Amino acid sequence: MRYSTTGASVAENAQPLVLSYIKGTLALAHNGNLINTPELKWELIQNGAIFHTTTDSEVIAFHIARERVHSASVEEAVYKTALKIKGGFALVIMSPRKPIGVRDILPGEVVTITGKEVQSKMLPAAEGRAHCIFEYIYFARLDSTMDGVRVYDARIRAGRMLAKSHPVEADLVTGVPESGLPAAQGYGLESGIPFALAFYKNSYIGRTFIKPTQKERESAVRMKLSVLESAVKDKRIVLVDDSIVRGTTIANLIRMLKEAGAKEVHVRISSPPFLYPCYFGTDVPSNSQLIAAKHSEEAICEMIGADSLGYLRREDLEEMTGGLPLCRACFDGAYPMDCSGV
């Protein structure tokens, strides 16, 4: 599944894209966002191209099809296209005879599977690697290991560091299911405050974040999670979540805990304040909707109704991910490539 980041949420933009080209059928699925789509699209449009969708994925597919005319194989065409596109991307391409993955294994790797044979070719080294910090904070599956770093361990470490930088007296530590649970456990291990579940998650409801309107997002949070009242009544609670973006989720959960009788709710976030937009595909809203871009920590604490609020410190991110070179532009605005024209 791809977030409806570039292009609208309409059926034509659904993936995989399937198109007819010189060699038959080509299917393409893409995650991430490109930052040079307008130039790439303009190059095609000037030569008479027409598009059925508004996604950057179709632009990639078109470039592959065009390169294929002068290439010995589809993988060569994919490789040439991958040299031209800029931004954050992972692609799976299916030609009539072989699947090809781009970046699925190592950063910058193009892998082609032909029968039982697996071929790999590296794109020239990018100016510098910059692994997405948000994968470790939130996106990646908890049971995955990305570029040598176990995601579960990274989240536990973040929780431990949060307990050191933002200690508080409390009766229990809990996490927002599922995204806040490992860091909450880490907080509990470091602080000695017992970890407990405070919410039950209805697993038949999808991600609340994806709902298009604020009203839908708010009601979805309430339908998705219910409070385990006996666990929280009269308790001082540390509530851990992985991030605050708009602030909708956490504000609702604090209200629900207090309605269920919680005495105090101290919020701890296992990432630094989210201040800048992402151009590489994490589908965060524009600056105007990022609560931390517009308000101080004290103001946010009051707006969400918490008794205290503490974020992971930026300098702790290196330790969290074992020194990997990172893109952490969402926290510090230092983008790994020039995004000023995006």
Ligand code: AMP
């Ligand atoms: P909110 O502050 O209500 O906008 O939502 C923040 C919560 O949404 C975080 O705790 C994450 O669990 C989740 N989240 C953060 N970024 C994303 C994203 N790009 N897509 C989906 N969920 C996200």
